Structures are given as structure tokens and as C-alpha cells.
Amino acid sequence: xxxxxxxxxxxxxxxxxxxxxxxxxxxxxxxxxxxxxxxxxxxxxxxxxxxxxxxxxxxxxxxxxxxxxxxxxxxxxxxxxxxxxxxxxxxxxxxxxxxxxxxxxxxxxxxxxxxxxxxxxxxxxxxxxxxxxxxxxxxxxxxxxxxxxxx
Amino acid sequence: xxxxxxxxxxxxxxxxxxxxxxxxxxxxxxxxxxxxxxxxxxxxxxxxxxxxxxxxxxxxxxxxxxxxxxxxxxxxxxxxxxx
Numbered sequence: 001x002x003x004x005x006x007x008x009x010x011x012x013x014x015x016x017x018x019x020x021x022x023x024x025x026x027x028x029x030x031x032x033x034x035x036x037x038x039x040x041x042x043x044x045x046x047x048x049x050x051x052x053x054x055x056x057x058x059x060x061x062x063x064x065x066x067x068x069x070x071x072x073x074x075x076x077x078x079x080x081x082x083x084x085x086x087x088x089x090x091x092x093x094x095x096x097x098x099x100x101x102x103x104x105x106x107x108x109x110x111x112x113x114x115x116x117x118x119x120x121x122x123x124x125x126x127x128x129x130x131x132x133x134x135x136x137x138x139x140x141x142x143x144x145x146x147x148x149x150x151x
Numbered sequence: 152x153x154x155x156x157x158x159x160x161x162x163x164x165x166x167x168x169x170x171x172x173x174x175x176x177x178x179x180x181x182x183x184x185x186x187x188x189x190x191x192x193x194x195x196x197x198x199x200x201x202x203x204x205x206x207x208x209x210x211x212x213x214x215x216x217x218x219x220x221x222x223x224x225x226x227x228x229x230x231x232x233x234x
Contacts, residue, residue, distance in 0.1 A: 119226075
């Protein structure tokens with residue numbers, strides 16, 4: 001299982017371990033975990049909405065592209081939805097390869113593309129109980145994704 | 152065809168999904184946005200700035216000029232903010 005879109009939390013260390021279980025040819029594992037920030041105490045929770053079916057399909061397309069670009073020996077992507085509180089985990093990307101270069105690059109590519117393409121939307125709830133509204137997409141995220149585009 | 156809406160597009164339209172039956176002259180994603188935005192104030196509000204609306208045809212991203220004929224499901228939503 002490479003891709004999960006789920007409400008439940010995940011164990012990043014266990015997921016990373018699973019990529020190397022029973023094999024000795026992996027030289028590098030990169031694990032990235034995206035967390036919910038408290039925005040200086042203002043944020044009570046994020047509510048993450050997603051497009052069931054397309055979220056998995058879009059992540060699968062991004063994974064396929066990563067596999068075509070780098071010699072990956074294993075890979076795991078988990079993206080949560082529902083209510084997530086400050087300090088909690090939102091997203092996991094883990095990549096395994098023979099060497100660190102491919103594992104680092106593929107993990108960063110996967111995160112940049114997930115942010116730009118996977119159908120998830122965050123809404124912020126403030127500590128004072130009010131709903132702050134939908135988080136706006138950052139132009140910087142599109143720029144991060146675009147730098148991987150081939151000329 | 153089934154139309155599905157997410158995030159603030161869903162809130163402004165006032166529903167998560169519906170069956171739509173656009174006339175034959177509605178050929179592209181952009182045409183469909185223009186057609187929907189004429190329905191009522193909620194749709195007009197949701198689609199007031201078509202350049203920031205994202206669309207997907209059968210669960211794959213689609214550009215405004217993409218043709219909608221044959222699609223079973225079309226989705227409209229704001230720019231993604233996952234990760």
C-alpha cells in the first residue's frame with residue numbers, strides 16, 4: 001500500500017521502517033511530516049476537506065511521475081482529512097532509494113506537487129471559537145511545484 | 152452529468168452535488184462555468200472570478216478549454232491548500 005487518504009493519525013517511524021523491512025539494498029530513507037501549526041496561539045484547529053476518489057487518484061498520478069524520474073525502491077504517502085489540531089500530523093511522504101539524492105529530491109517533489117495538485121482544502125478555526133475561513137492558496141506553492149517542470 | 156462542489160464553491164452554491172443537464176452549446180469547462188453562474192446569486196457568487204476556479208472532469212484536473220461532452224462527473228473547487 002503506497003497511498004492512503006484517511007482521517008486517522010499515522011506512525012511515521014513505523015511507515016519508514018516498513019520501506020526497508022526484509023531488504024538490505026536501500027541506502028537512504030527520507031521522511032517528511034507536515035504538521036498543523038498553532039499560528040502563534042490563534043489557531044484552534046484545521047478542518048480539511050477533500051474530494052474522495054480524486055484525492056487518491058491525483059496522488060497516484062504524482063507518485064507515478066516521481067517513480068519515472070527517480071530510482072525509488074519504496075514510497076509511502078499519507079494525507080489526513082477532517083479535524084486536525086495544532087501539533088498534530090497532516091501529511092507524510094517517505095521515500096527509499098539506494099542513495100540520498102534521489103530520496104531527498106523525490107520527497108520534495110512529492111510534497112510540492114501534492115500541495116499544488118491534490119484536492120484538499122483547509123479551513124481554520126480560531127482559538128476564540130470563530131471560523132476564520134478557508135486558507136488561501138499561496139503563490140509560492142505554485143512556484144515550488146513549477147520549478148520541477150521540464151523545459 | 153453530475154456536478155460536485157468543494158470548499159467555498161460548495162458553500163456559495165449551497166449544495167455539495169447535483170445533476171445538471173446543460174444545453175448542447177455548453178461545450179467547455181469555461182462555458183459550463185458561465186452557464187452555471189447565471190442560475191442564481193449563489194452560483195454567481197461562487198463563479199464571480201472564473202480565473203481562480205479549478206475544475207476536474209471524471210476526477211482529473213481539467214483546463215477551462217477542456218470539452219465536457221462525455222464526462223460523467225465535473226467538479227468545481229478553489230485552488231488546493233493541502234499538504
